[in-house]
Amino acid sequence: MAIVTKSRSQIPVSFWPLLVLTLIGVGLAIYRLVVGLGPTTNLNDHYPWGLWITIDLFLIPVAGAAFTISLISYFLGRADYHSIIRPAVLAGFIGYSIVGILLFMDIGRWHQFYNIFVPPWINLHSFLEEISLCVTLYTGILILEIAPVFLEKWGYKTPIRWIERGIFVIAGAGIVLSMLHQSSLGSLFLLMPHKLHPLWWTPALPLLFYLQAVYTGLGATAVVIRIIWRALKLPINRELFRRIGQAMSINLMLYAAIKVGDWMGAGEVPLLLKPDIFGMIAWLQFLIGIVLPLGILLSKLVGHTAGPFWAGVFALIGTFIDRLVISWVGLAEPSPVSYFPSWIEIMITVGMIAGGFLLYGAVVRYFKIFPEPEHAH
């Protein structure tokens, strides 16, 4: 993380490649909006959704770190989590911004995207509508939560006081909106009982997606905090890591119980034993994404920062596999057509993520996001 540096005098090396990737991404994004989806993507009538939706489905639980941390910090009143609220909320805001941009890339009739806000047309039975509304509102909440970082730098005291006074309502609304759309991402697939592979389709999808968002967000926090804290030579709070690890393990256990319960209850165990690609992926996902992190967190390793860090890494991989299968691989229908993202789809995605890193680095450089290092040079 060379972009995270305290010396403002020189531009870090990683700045230039990130800038180039971002600019390429922005250029291609404009090109896509002008010429349409056909010439720029490999999407087709058999695979109407592709890379962008998969990335969105993965980024949303990762950026969900912001809501989990604010839940623990503000509502459970854990003071030691305060030091990581700002990095988490900033990451959340940038993550949701990328999600928003990629969704905008994906919709074919973007010139009237605002129709999702036209009251008489709102379909409250549509989980896609609910997600659209929640993600928009939640991005607004994240702006309010991160605003003090900028306001304090520019010397606006009054609005900061308003935000601080209303923080429980603001953070509370953010948590409720997150609970809604994190679970609704799973509910999106309730309408596809005949399309999604039975090992993944279950009426419990909303609950599974919600629990996954909580432990993935916590895992991502452990991973990012360890990397950044080390780069900045900040003292790492081991107790905080142990707590993050324990919160993760509780949610992992609940997830595992529901997942196994569903497999057994729906009589899908034979599918797990079938030597096909889906049975294999299901095992892989369960072992890497659930069993491995749980094993680490239930052992003595939870007391070291490496424990929650590696548990986080594996949980992230597991969640990525899960979202990949649910949004793409597991939806395969018998057809001669297949899908692999085009280079334009890939470069737009890479560009937006590079832009996210760039923005994070820039904000970190000029504003107070991390606690002041005590022994830094």
Place this chain on the structure above:
Amino acid sequence: MTINRRDFLKVAGLAVGCALAVPDQVNASPSSKDLNEQFAMLYDATICVGCNACTMACRQWNGTEPETDARQLYDAPTELSADTFTLIQLYQGGNGESFVKRQCMHCVEPACVSGCPVHALEKTADGPVIYDPDRCIGCRYCQYVCPFHVPRFEWDVARFPVIAKCHFCYESRIQKGIGGPACADRCPTGALIWGKRGDLLAEARKRISENPGRYVDHIYGEDDAGGTSVLYLSAVPFENLGLEDLGTRSIPEISEGTAELVLPGILIGGPILLGMIRLTAKRGGWEETWPL
């Protein structure tokens, strides 16, 4: 920073406010009109000769472009597409030969209507499922949720592509009193007829009972996937014709049930739970029991 009872009431008030703001609406449930009175089509695969007159009638009424073969001599679509809302396919296999017509099934409880975020797809009281491009944002969720793989997207249109599918000629012919769906009115053999769903079901049952051994003893669409407005009779098993066994449950049932439970549940329960967590934490209640 502290929270007191007043803050808690603020949070609780917000929750109730949100809950009240959720209007009670039902959309993918059966329309007001009695199901038997709704419009439907009956396709008898044993009568169809595969002449594709239905496809041509559909083209003329919808102004769609032909999809020609390699020599550009025949209009020869092989699949539904943004330009082909209906076509005849041929099955050849162990159970004999059969044609099968493809088009939107106009489900009694359509998944596309339930999933569409902006009500761009609507189930009319008369039965047909119609589409309004002025509302559509082009998200293509309808393509994913349709159990019959029907809706198509104009991938090659830059500004601005629409969802393409059969609309039962509802606005272009039925409402204007011109007749029924162009395809059904054009069919020279009587393999495709249209009318009231109840009458067509009676006709289908009559055909099955009067011609023992001619048909598979099932009217596809009577209750498949919760019922459709396009009904099929066939001599070969329906799976062979690409009409899968989808059960009799309507597709949106679980999804809509979840929406009705989860939305108010989280909007009301979430803030109350948060308030309770906060109050308990303030009293130090978590210190002993909560491992975080």
